[in-house]
Amino acid sequence: MSLPRRFQDWFAARGWTPRAHQLAVLAHAVARDTVLLISPTGGGKTLAGFLPSLAEITARGPGQGIHTLYVSPLKALAMDIARNLEAPIAEMGLPVTVETRTGDTPQARRQRQRQKPPDILITTPEQVSLLVADPQAGHLLKGLRMVILDELHALVTSKRGVLLSLALTRVQSHAPEAIRIGLSATVADPDALRAWLVPAGAAPAPLVMGQPGARPNIRILASVERVPWSGHSALYAIPEVYGEIRRAKMTLVFVNTRSQAEVIFQALWEANEDNLPIALHHGSLDVAQRRKVEAAMAAGRLRAVVCTSTLELGIDWGEVDLVVHVGAPKGSSRLLQRIGRSNHRLDLPSEALLVPSNRFEVLECQAAREAAAENAQDTDYPMVRKLDVLAQHILGRACAGPFRPDELFAEVSSAWTYRTLTREDFDKAIDYVATGGYALRAYERHAKLKAQPDGLLRLPHPRLALAYRLNMGTIIEDEMLKGRLAHVKRRLGKRVVTAGRTLGEAEEWFLSQLTIGQTFLFAGEVLRFEGLDETGALATRSQAQEPMVPSYQGGKFPLSTYLATRVRTMLARPADWKQLPPQVQGWLSLQRFRSAIPGPEQMLAETFPRAGKHYLVCYPFEGRLAHQTLGMLLTRRLERAGMQPLGFVASDYALAVWMARDLSLGLASGRVALGQLFDEDMMGDDLEAWLAESALMKRSFRNVAIIAGLIERRQPGREKTARQMTVNTDLIYDVLRSHEPDHLLLRAAWEDAADGLIDAWRLGALLRRIRGGIVHKALDTVSPLAVPVMLEIGRESVYGGAHDAVLAEAADALIDEAMRLV
């Protein structure tokens, strides 16, 4: 099918020709096929999505209701896309209206959008759910012909994607003719996305591949400095990174955590002899601050921005010609996404520099570079069948009007994400929404769904719909506190602190552990903590060079399975070491000499004494989360074996456990066997017993309780913060667990914890992989490979279950002190 005349002329006038994939998507759309387009950044993906829509609206004529829903994961992205669309519409003189609708859209505009809907509505996943929960949804969507889903690869792996998939089933019921166009970056498994896009059981959506871009040019920093054994700050490389920034026009410096962003920014600023405009951008900074940085980037007024994943998605903010990645990228897909931020032109290679912050990261960077060169992606599967999300959707359905459970079940199971949902679970979810779903039927009188004589379920009060609109969504933030600049005065001998401008937000747990007078890094400055008030933390600027409190952690990504495999393989082949820097080669050769280098399917376990304790260090390379869980389980087993374990520390690569008894001796004498220690059966009762008590489970329950609407974050008429929630979810968890352990929400929390927080699936795969393949070395002292993880000891905090022990230790220390004084 060829492009309408007006469009051809427009392309021609700009000296462009439509790309093959743009025409292919158009052809599928004309044939009314749902289609998936996979294309790298800069491939004209957005236009490919819009071309069919613009052509159809032009042919149909304007003002006939919403024709196209465009769903983008980011609010800011929605705005930008709307702006970018204005140009071709104006230049072609198309009779097409475009509007955005996000959480920020004022009520008046929403009202107007209902009365006079635009042809194209650009919006976010949450807004689609709100739209279908509207009693007028049928009317608003009856002319809908297309749903374009942007950044689909990023959406489907989260609960936002699961909620969207349910909202789309409602859209489909209102507009059976509508097709979906999925837009995605390159993924390892396109088939999952193809299935996700269409109703369960239907033939997968046809796939259109965009033209691949030029291979990125990725270097690994060959530092003249010594690469540190451990740590994540990469401060050794600052002068070299600064040199790169000086040579480039515009550099994006990606880091993995917010704390790293603060540290790197601070160090670059100190090295900044030329006073280059360098800025900081991360999720904790005040929104206004972030917008300012983005605007300065777009205007070309900056030379570098230190950022976290906040700048990973989205359209161009400027002419970036170099991406520096500090720390290992942890996954090849993430690396490719970030590299794609530079040079948004397909014909030119992106320029990227990887800066490993320790020796293991050198291996990881090398693996990531090879993976990126092959354009190999990590496998991230779409998230499916979340019961808390289903509960939220059911309430939303009731907000739109009375419904028949049979029909809703059929509709929900038509989503690929819920194709395995049983009627029993669905009925339980209905019961949960209605009365909490408890065996003790305490809430029949106050049910949120009431059965009418005709079998329809109905919301008994409009107030419930208002509560739904205020609380819906699946993004649960950590409890955050605002950080504000303060002024401290002495008045009549009293310390008076007055609050000033807001700097940003930080995790409550971090701020609440600070004591007055301590200094910490935040918003690019060293600040002195002055106390908390009802609005949050107060701080003043400090003259100190070094903060006293090491900074807080943002989200830490675990090493992806795919990269882990590559690192293990590289390690196992000494012939490949030649690509590594000499210091790292020397380190590995020494390891081979002193201990052993494991094969790709083996796991090395070393035991050695040190400073009166006995250590077990193993190297599963499965990422920090899986290693932490393994550490918990191993210590339980070592306890039972009488080894008196004292603690453990996990890194992305290794796990070290220390104990009072001599494990080398225990293994030699046959009292303990490594095969049994690492047996897969630890995934059963041990895991269950530990997890039930763990803080991870409570956190997971909190998220589920909020998403499923057990707890309301906001109440009509007043904004409630998470902190002031009526009842602490930890207490609810304890009570529910003792009295109704089979409750729907506990199951949902359990499933989340299993596949998200503790990486149980990965741990299971590890234990199967190493069965019969554990290489044990009993050593006299620490091996070269063990040094990095040993250096982490003391830097890492103690985990959940040990809090009581810490308290006892602290109280005992006081007693000791008191005794000495006697």
Place this chain on the structure above:
Amino acid sequence: MPFSPKPRMPSSTRPCGLSRSQRIRLGSMEFIPDLSGALFAPDLRTLLVADLHLEKGSSLARRGVHLPPYDTRQSLLQLGAVMAATGAERLILLGDSFHDEGARGRIDAADLALLRSLAAAADTLWIAGNHDPSPPADIGGRVVEEIVLGGISLRHQPRALRDGECEIAGHLHPAAAVTARGLSIRRRCFIADSRRLIMPAFGSYTGSLSVRSPAFEGLFGDFHVWMIGDAAIHRFPAARVS
């Protein structure tokens, strides 16, 4: 499948077992703090509990919030366990035993029977609280505004003390945080100086308030806290508490 998400989990009733090593002295009396949040006076074989907030869970039902309706049962089982463990002959509830005036009407029949049997098992005194200014009269036991026990005033809300007066109160739901090993650990606690003791809230759904918050200002001189850990009570001086 390597991992079976079966939700069978052990019960989480707080362990009750009086802490042998920890005692709290107030006036001429000695008390033993319990992991459940109760306080036992061995000389008088009397058990004190504060702020049960029974039926707090169901109090939100009218708004469409359906919290697990087991908080009352959980609190009562806990109370029964600590009564049995101490062999208490007298039970004194320091107010806010019921979350609101409607609590009596909402309580489940089985829970009501359990509550009655507990009240009958000991000489039971209900001190009125701000949430329950007149606790229901049909449970058993007597209702009082406040009472003196072994020379110590027992009341719901702490008050300005007369010369030489000692007091045990509830109402404030104290919790304390201690920083150690880079962790800030927060727990419910008993807080006391030489004249006043405030008990932690006993109820399953009761939140807690930091002893450093303004509500505690002016109540204590040089105090200690007894923090309730998972398996032991830990005592800290004021200087360690943040």
